Amino acid sequence: MSTGPHCPKVVIVGGGFGGLYAAKGLSNEAVAVTLIDRKNHHTFQPLLYQVALGVLSPGEIASSLRRILQPARNLHTILGEVVGIDVAARNVQLNDGAVVAYDYLILAAGARHAYFGHDEWEADAPGLKTIEDAVEIRSRLLLAFERAEQKAQLTGRDEPLSFAVIGGGPTGVELAGAIADLARLALAKDFKAIDTMQARVCLYEGASRILGTYSEDSSRKAAEQLEQLGVEVCTDSLVRAVEPGRIRVGDEWIATDVTIWATGVAPSPLAKTLGVATDRSGRVPIEQDLSVLGHREVFVIGDMAALVDANGRPVPGLAAAALQQGQQAARNILNDLQRRPREPFRYVDRGSMATIGHHRAVAEFGRWHLSGIPAWLLWSVVHVFLLIGFRNRIAVMLQWIWAYATRNGSSPLITDFQRTEAKRAFPATRRL
């Protein structure tokens, strides 16, 4: 496994953007790298919402980690879950009892959804971080339409569906716009007893504007474009409770058919196993060289880390930041080995974008703002470029061309895995 008797061992926990680009930065160098992930694939999270809406298939946005890292002889992959880190002994413990020793550790285990102390909300308001999440949401959305269709066939009454997306950040905005698209375009003809155009899609944001990390101009344009799609944008609307079939916004209970959680992100609990104090969000404060104070051999990057970079700005929780930190962590390890000083991290803002429905977006890059169709074209090009794997790029481009030309999503499957209650109780006996 090592490439020499004294070859330093680097263990990378997490195969997302941070871990993957760290591994790539160390490929074919004089280190033995072991990347550990709970899943055997890297998921391109920015496009997960399209799997949730049945536009893309899981396989199109996921790539086998082994396949990606295979070409470099010094990169190895372990499918396993890290449950503990012993910084004194310099090893990580896996859930099956195995212990993996390291000389350098790069912790890049990302984040999961957090429910502000109400983990019981997750069953009724799933988040969107993994492929399994996306498939679950897809099933719930489609089942909602199926149930409404049957109810309409029974009673002749078409009670419009109600979808709630909680959280007005980029994920929530993209989901809300895509659900509106699903109802108004993709499914409009498929369901004959109901009028899917009447479906309500509501985006709930506790602050005074959506896309709070974007400029006010982009926030406003995004809200306008969402409203043109038929999304109700509800700002200053903090969701206080989630129950089956309804949510409480302020003092009001609102009935929903499907609720999706797109807010409240918490770093991986591994952050707490390092034995260092975490910040209020649970993130690990790191030094300018991305290492942990007092443990120069331990790097923490991506959504697990909190840093004000060498430019004086807090590093945002974006894929681009994780990617750049992964590259920098790799460079700093090589700096050590080559007895060069480490470099401080400086985040290079490559802009932010969020899609609104199937052909609009907002994009900003410094002072430069774009919206509408031009922004969407830019978004498409950038995201295809960032996708890992040539085959995935071709496949996704073709799917988008197809979806755009036909207004149809391509993979609206309800798959009956046990996470989905595919057979839900219908009201009363009825004759059709």
Next chain:
Amino acid sequence: MSTGPHCPKVVIVGGGFGGLYAAKGLSNEAVAVTLIDRKNHHTFQPLLYQVALGVLSPGEIASSLRRILQPARNLHTILGEVVGIDVAARNVQLNDGAVVAYDYLILAAGARHAYFGHDEWEADAPGLKTIEDAVEIRSRLLLAFERAEQKAQLTGRDEPLSFAVIGGGPTGVELAGAIADLARLALAKDFKAIDTMQARVCLYEGASRILGTYSEDSSRKAAEQLEQLGVEVCTDSLVRAVEPGRIRVGDEWIATDVTIWATGVAPSPLAKTLGVATDRSGRVPIEQDLSVLGHREVFVIGDMAALVDANGRPVPGLAAAALQQGQQAARNILNDLQRRPREPFRYVDRGSMATIGHHRAVAEFGRWHLSGIPAWLLWSVVHVFLLIGFRNRIAVMLQWIWAYATRNGSSPLITDFQRTEAKRAFPATRRL
């Protein structure tokens, strides 16, 4: 929903080849058709094994039933499970209590796997009938390689994997060949600590030759081509028991890492709810016009039906037969409505084919036999043609070109749904 006050209602149970082609045969006719299926998609079963091997994605071989049937105004779809049929009252009961009345019923609910009275074997030897089955098998196959990789990294010992496919019919042959391909080609470079070429793939068939419904010539060629791929073809090898990690063949217990069930098919239990006697296999004997004796308004087709057709030959349990029966049942309903005599069913043998690995096959059409690469090319063309949906055809053709050019499967994802024990117990604590 009806197209006129006295418009006959046709209920079709099942959206496979039989039900789907029956619905198509009635599209835009003077009947109101309701197709009921437990799933919202039609699955192209002949290519399921490619999903199980990670070559194709589920979305590429499944099509939304609503989308397929949407263009015809008189076709409606219900997502639901039929649990009972009242032939006297002429209605079907769904699992949610709804009752759907019919003037004509076409029962096309297909078949599931049967374990010869040992349903407990299913957990250790899954079959391959649905997308969920395929994803489960895919996960098990990939996890087996992952576990072997870790074991090899621990002990330095590479213990070759062992895969067992039970049943030497076309499904078993295709699975066995594809697993051999997976081990020898697609995954060979991905796993660095193990030699995947050493994986054993064994095909167990109780009779004296595989592909028993094919000619002896095709059986022999298939066995030869399988052996060239590295598959051990074990005929006269009846599997008598299945347990976790091993199977009993004859008197011998054989250790297996993954076991797949490709034999023992039983018709849908709905066959028993008709109130007519079923044959030894559980199939419903039908008349020449595809209806049930004594109930001219009830048709049973596909894998649920037993018929010796007007040519004097038993109709085989093939997709092509179900498809043709679906079309014939539709025609006979229209014959009734137009006061014409019903026509007897005559199965038109369009030949049989089975792939062996990624570029070989056997194909026969009457006396005409083909094998090797020419057979595989023919198989590819026919199956792409039979796929439902233009988009799926393009997607699958592109995936095959990619997989053939790169020797790589495209979707080797392990997805952590609850059906997969993604975290299996590893032996002992170890240090890597």
